[in-house]
Amino acid sequence: MKRTPENIGQPERRSFLKGGIAFIGGLISFAIGVPLIGFAISPALKKGSKKWVDVGIVDLLKGSRYKKINYTFQSKDGWVEINKKRSVYVTDKGDGDFVVFSRVCTHLNCLVRWNESKGQFLCPCHGGVFDKEGNVVDGPPSRPLERMPLKVEDGVLYVKEA
Ligand code: FES
Incomplete structure:
Protein backbone atom coordinates (compact mmCIF):
# COMPACT_ATOMS: atom_id res chain seq x y z
CA MET A 1 0.00 0.00 0.00
CA LYS A 2 1.30 3.35 -1.00
CA ARG A 3 1.75 5.77 1.83
CA THR A 4 -0.45 8.81 1.52
CA PRO A 5 -1.38 11.34 4.14
CA GLU A 6 -4.74 9.57 4.47
CA ASN A 7 -3.42 6.08 5.10
CA ILE A 8 -0.51 6.95 7.30
CA GLY A 9 -0.96 5.00 10.51
CA GLN A 10 -3.41 2.44 9.03
CA PRO A 11 -1.06 -0.55 8.98
CA GLU A 12 -0.15 0.14 12.57
CA ARG A 13 -3.82 0.42 13.47
CA ARG A 14 -4.57 -2.81 11.61
CA SER A 15 -1.76 -4.72 13.26
CA PHE A 16 -2.77 -3.25 16.62
CA LEU A 17 -6.35 -4.49 16.08
CA LYS A 18 -5.10 -7.93 15.00
CA GLY A 19 -2.93 -8.12 18.09
CA GLY A 20 -5.81 -7.01 20.28
CA ILE A 21 -8.16 -9.59 18.78
CA ALA A 22 -5.55 -12.33 19.19
CA PHE A 23 -4.99 -11.29 22.80
CA ILE A 24 -8.72 -11.30 23.60
CA GLY A 25 -9.10 -14.65 21.81
CA GLY A 26 -6.24 -16.02 23.88
CA LEU A 27 -7.85 -14.78 27.09
CA ILE A 28 -11.18 -16.39 26.18
CA SER A 29 -9.47 -19.67 25.28
CA PHE A 30 -7.56 -19.60 28.56
CA ALA A 31 -10.69 -18.79 30.57
CA ILE A 32 -12.58 -21.71 28.99
CA GLY A 33 -9.70 -24.14 28.59
CA VAL A 34 -8.22 -24.14 32.09
CA PRO A 35 -11.45 -25.15 33.88
CA LEU A 36 -12.17 -27.78 31.20
CA ILE A 37 -8.72 -29.31 31.52
CA GLY A 38 -9.00 -29.20 35.32
CA PHE A 39 -12.39 -30.91 35.15
CA ALA A 40 -11.05 -33.57 32.78
CA ILE A 41 -7.96 -34.54 34.78
CA SER A 42 -9.13 -33.94 38.35
CA PRO A 43 -10.45 -37.50 38.88
CA ALA A 44 -7.00 -38.87 38.06
CA LEU A 45 -5.37 -36.58 40.60
CA LYS A 46 -7.81 -37.36 43.41
CA LYS A 47 -7.10 -40.07 45.90
CA GLY A 48 -10.09 -42.32 46.52
CA SER A 49 -12.37 -40.78 49.07
CA LYS A 50 -12.84 -42.77 52.22
S1 FES B 1 4.65 -60.21 53.79
FE1 FES B 1 6.62 -60.57 54.51
S2 FES B 1 6.33 -61.13 56.57
FE2 FES B 1 4.36 -60.73 55.82
Missing part, protein backbone atom coordinates in the same frame (compact mmCIF):
# COMPACT_ATOMS: atom_id res chain seq x y z
CA LYS A 51 -16.19 -44.34 52.89
CA TRP A 52 -17.83 -46.30 55.65
CA VAL A 53 -18.43 -49.97 54.87
CA ASP A 54 -20.86 -52.24 56.70
CA VAL A 55 -18.97 -55.10 58.39
CA GLY A 56 -21.80 -56.70 60.33
CA ILE A 57 -24.54 -56.43 62.91
CA VAL A 58 -23.13 -55.62 66.32
CA ASP A 59 -25.38 -58.12 68.16
CA LEU A 60 -23.99 -60.90 65.98
CA LEU A 61 -20.40 -59.74 66.52
CA LYS A 62 -20.65 -59.49 70.32
CA GLY A 63 -18.14 -61.80 71.98
CA SER A 64 -16.23 -62.28 68.73
CA ARG A 65 -12.63 -63.20 69.17
CA TYR A 66 -10.56 -62.45 66.07
CA LYS A 67 -13.45 -63.36 63.81
CA LYS A 68 -12.46 -63.26 60.14
CA ILE A 69 -14.86 -61.23 58.02
CA ASN A 70 -14.65 -60.79 54.26
CA TYR A 71 -16.48 -58.01 52.47
CA THR A 72 -16.57 -56.18 49.18
CA PHE A 73 -16.89 -52.46 48.64
CA GLN A 74 -16.87 -50.04 45.73
CA SER A 75 -13.94 -47.71 45.38
CA LYS A 76 -13.38 -44.98 42.84
CA ASP A 77 -9.87 -44.87 41.39
CA GLY A 78 -9.58 -41.93 39.03
CA TRP A 79 -12.33 -42.40 36.45
CA VAL A 80 -12.81 -46.08 37.26
CA GLU A 81 -15.17 -47.50 39.87
CA ILE A 82 -13.97 -50.91 41.02
CA ASN A 83 -15.05 -53.56 43.50
CA LYS A 84 -12.40 -54.22 46.13
CA LYS A 85 -12.30 -57.22 48.44
CA ARG A 86 -11.12 -56.88 51.99
CA SER A 87 -10.58 -59.30 54.81
CA VAL A 88 -10.33 -58.22 58.44
CA TYR A 89 -10.34 -59.69 61.94
CA VAL A 90 -12.96 -58.32 64.32
CA THR A 91 -12.57 -58.73 68.04
CA ASP A 92 -14.89 -57.62 70.82
CA LYS A 93 -13.05 -55.98 73.70
CA GLY A 94 -16.29 -55.80 75.71
CA ASP A 95 -18.79 -53.00 76.38
CA GLY A 96 -19.40 -52.55 72.66
CA ASP A 97 -15.73 -51.75 72.13
CA PHE A 98 -14.53 -53.44 68.95
CA VAL A 99 -11.14 -53.59 67.30
CA VAL A 100 -10.86 -54.38 63.60
CA PHE A 101 -7.45 -55.46 62.31
CA SER A 102 -6.57 -55.37 58.65
CA ARG A 103 -5.22 -58.72 57.50
CA VAL A 104 -2.66 -57.04 55.26
CA CYS A 105 0.85 -57.70 56.52
CA THR A 106 2.84 -54.49 56.84
CA HIS A 107 5.89 -56.10 55.27
CA LEU A 108 4.83 -56.96 51.70
CA ASN A 109 1.03 -57.17 51.90
CA CYS A 110 0.45 -60.91 52.30
CA LEU A 111 -2.65 -61.80 54.34
CA VAL A 112 -1.96 -62.72 57.96
CA ARG A 113 -3.89 -65.47 59.77
CA TRP A 114 -4.99 -65.51 63.37
CA ASN A 115 -3.58 -68.51 65.25
CA GLU A 116 -5.77 -69.10 68.29
CA SER A 117 -3.44 -71.56 70.05
CA LYS A 118 -0.49 -69.16 69.82
CA GLY A 119 -2.60 -66.04 70.31
CA GLN A 120 -0.78 -64.39 67.42
CA PHE A 121 -1.24 -63.28 63.84
CA LEU A 122 1.12 -65.22 61.56
CA CYS A 123 2.17 -64.18 58.10
CA PRO A 124 2.74 -67.15 55.78
CA CYS A 125 5.06 -65.31 53.40
CA HIS A 126 8.19 -64.41 55.37
CA GLY A 127 7.42 -65.47 58.92
CA GLY A 128 6.11 -62.17 60.25
CA VAL A 129 4.49 -62.54 63.68
CA PHE A 130 2.15 -60.03 65.38
CA ASP A 131 0.73 -60.23 68.89
CA LYS A 132 -2.99 -60.03 69.72
CA GLU A 133 -2.76 -56.20 69.66
CA GLY A 134 -1.25 -56.29 66.18
CA ASN A 135 2.26 -55.34 67.35
CA VAL A 136 5.25 -56.89 65.60
CA VAL A 137 6.76 -59.77 67.59
CA ASP A 138 9.05 -61.34 65.01
CA GLY A 139 10.07 -61.31 61.38
CA PRO A 140 10.62 -58.56 58.83
CA PRO A 141 7.55 -56.33 59.34
CA SER A 142 8.51 -52.98 60.83
CA ARG A 143 5.01 -51.67 61.58
CA PRO A 144 2.04 -53.11 63.50
CA LEU A 145 -1.07 -54.34 61.72
CA GLU A 146 -3.43 -51.56 60.72
CA ARG A 147 -6.37 -50.98 63.02
CA MET A 148 -9.26 -49.94 60.84
CA PRO A 149 -11.13 -46.76 61.82
CA LEU A 150 -14.59 -47.91 62.89
CA LYS A 151 -17.93 -46.73 64.17
CA VAL A 152 -21.16 -48.28 65.38
CA GLU A 153 -24.36 -46.80 64.03
CA ASP A 154 -27.90 -48.16 64.36
CA GLY A 155 -26.54 -51.49 65.60
CA VAL A 156 -24.18 -51.95 62.67
CA LEU A 157 -20.38 -51.98 62.77
CA TYR A 158 -18.73 -49.95 60.00
CA VAL A 159 -15.08 -49.60 59.02
CA LYS A 160 -13.60 -46.80 57.00
CA GLU A 161 -12.26 -47.77 53.62
CA ALA A 162 -10.42 -45.80 50.94
